[in-house]
Amino acid sequence: MISMTLLGVLGLIALFTLLFLRMPVAIAMLSVGFVGTILANANKFLLLGMPSEQAWARGWRVAFSNLSGETFEAASNYNLLVIPMFVLMGNLAGVSGMSNDLFAAAYRWMGHLRGGLASATIAACAGFAALSGSSLASAVTMGRVALPEMKRYKYSDSLATGSVAAGGTLGFLIPPSGGMIIYAVLTEQSIGRLFMAGVFPGIILTLLFIGAIYFVVGRKPEAGPPGPRSGKAERMAALLRATPIVGVVLITIGGMYTGFFTPVEASSVGAFFTFVVAAWRRSLNLQAIREVVLQTMSATSTVFLIIIGAFVFIPFMSLTELPGQLVTILTSLPIGDVGVLLVIILAYMFLGMFLESMAMLVLTIPVVIPIAIGLDWDLIWFGIIVVIVLEMGMISPPVGINVFIVKSIAPEVPMGQIFRGIWPFWFAMVIMIVLLILFPQIALYLPQTIVGA
Numbered sequence: 001m002i003s004m005t006l007l008g009v010l011g012l013i014a015l016f017t018l019l020f021l022r023m024p025v026a027i028a029m030l031s032v033g034f035v036g037t038i039l040a041n042a043n044k045f046l047l048l049g050m051p052s053e054q055a056w057a058r059g060w061r062v063a064f065s066n067l068s069g070e071t072f073e074a075a076s077n078y079n080l081l082v083i084p085m086f087v088l089m090g091n092l093a094g095v096s097g098m099s100n101d102l103f104a105a106a107y108r109w110m111g112h113l114r115g116g117l118a119s120a121t122i123a124a125c126a127g128f129a130a131l132s133g134s135s136l137a138s139a140v141t142m143g144r145v146a147l148p149e150m151k152r153y154k155y156s157d158s159l160a161t162g163s164v165a166a167g168g169t170l171g172f173l174i175p176p177s178g179g180m181i182i183y184a185v186l187t188e189q190s191i192g193r194l195f196m197a198g199v200f201p202g203i204i205l206t207l208l209f210i211g212a213i214y215f216v217v218g219r220k221p222e223a224g225p226p227g228p229r230s231g232k233a234e235r236m237a238a239l240l241r242a243t244p245i246v247g248v249v250l251i252t253i254g255g256m257y258t259g260f261f262t263p264v265e266a267s268s269v270g271a272f273f274t275f276v277v278a279a280w281r282r283s284l285n286l287q288a289i290r291e292v293v294l295q296t297m298s299a300t301s302t303v304f305l306i307i308i309g310a311f312v313f314i315p316f317m318s319l320t321e322l323p324g325q326l327v328t329i330l331t332s333l334p335i336g337d338v339g340v341l342l343v344i345i346l347a348y349m350f351l352g353m354f355l356e357s358m359a360m361l362v363l364t365i366p367v368v369i370p371i372a373i374g375l376d377w378d379l380i381w382f383g384i385i386v387v388i389v390l391e392m393g394m395i396s397p398p399v400g401i402n403v404f405i406v407k408s409i410a411p412e413v414p415m416g417q418i419f420r421g422i423w424p425f426w427f428a429m430v431i432m433i434v435l436l437i438l439f440p441q442i443a444l445y446l447p448q449t450i451v452g453a
Helices: 004-020 025-047 051-074 076-093 098-110 117-134 135-152 155-173 178-187 191-197 199-217 230-241 245-260 263-278 286-318 322-332 336-350 357-376 379-395 401-409 415-437 440-451
Strands: none
Touching: 004 025, 004 178, 004 191, 004 286, 025 051, 025 286, 025 357, 051 155, 051 286, 076 098, 076 135, 076 178, 076 263, 076 415, 098 117, 098 135, 098 230, 098 245, 098 322, 117 135, 117 155, 117 199, 117 245, 117 440, 135 155, 135 263, 135 401, 155 199, 155 379, 155 401, 155 415, 178 191, 178 357, 178 379, 191 199, 191 230, 191 245, 191 263, 191 379, 191 440, 199 379, 199 415, 199 440, 230 245, 245 263, 286 357, 322 357, 336 357, 336 379, 336 415, 357 379, 379 401, 379 415, 379 440, 401 415
């Protein structure tokens, strides 16, 4: 028999060991959660004086019951229908050429400015994020479009690749964000309110990224030379071609805000209209449809498996009472609420150097949410801060996933150059976090005014 706290610590050590050995995060959480539940329950029954054989049999029974019950609960959760629908919407947008239209429109309006191509990339990433909800999809899609153009106009490698890597992270913040959906499910918060909370921070962070580009080219003008100025007719034509994309985004986000759609209904409507646009453009042949369906199924199954793993792992952590003890320790420190928040942010920054953002989210929620509740923080506001810190991890060395995505698109650019280019954007995210701490209403205004609140 061992203490529950020690069992929880050993469980975390086992989990990180499995992740270090490259086991998929979902399987690692399932394994540790299942085995940990057996040990925790057997240990509890032994402490109550139950015979050893009966205690272990009870532990196995509870673990299997938990595994089947939590799997069914996750798979049958109606709200999780938003995941395949928004993934489908993003994939349809990719094959229909919407990403090219977004970049072309941004380029026509901003390309003549110093650093304009990089700024257009950020703006296009923000627009595509509102369709795909995925940082990786945004980085891959816009990287393939924007990097050749920036290379043609002799942009510095660090600015070009850094803007694509950072711009891609907006897919994790701007709704419909996959990360927000998982956060909402694990913390039992409203998906619609979280989506609304991400709107203003997403817009402000986009502007901060563009400001970071102007800071870079202001110090080093040759890093982002201006391109040719487009005529008014070219600008309006490019804007007109991007209108269907803007329309789909306004319908989905606006429908949720006004209460006309629930998030599930909005995701279905968005996927339908994106399908209509793709069909109208004659972008959907059999090969394209097959690719879209397979990509949607693959991404959806991956996310669902991660959620199931989290649903099995979180009850084990609750049994060990480790989160509750961490709450007691942190809330007793003489550093105040802001000090505790900074400790959590620094811990996320450290973990972001080694863990992928989705893995970090599901692993840390069981620990940090009890702390947030204990300090009476608004979980919607806290969720936006967590999402932005996770974005920072996507471009932080040595395991910034978006940096490796950009490297695969531009293999000739040294990894050091790419990491050098992300730092202005990384500090822009720090500024965004400071703004949210000082002015929480940036995230909370829309959720508080949403129809039906």
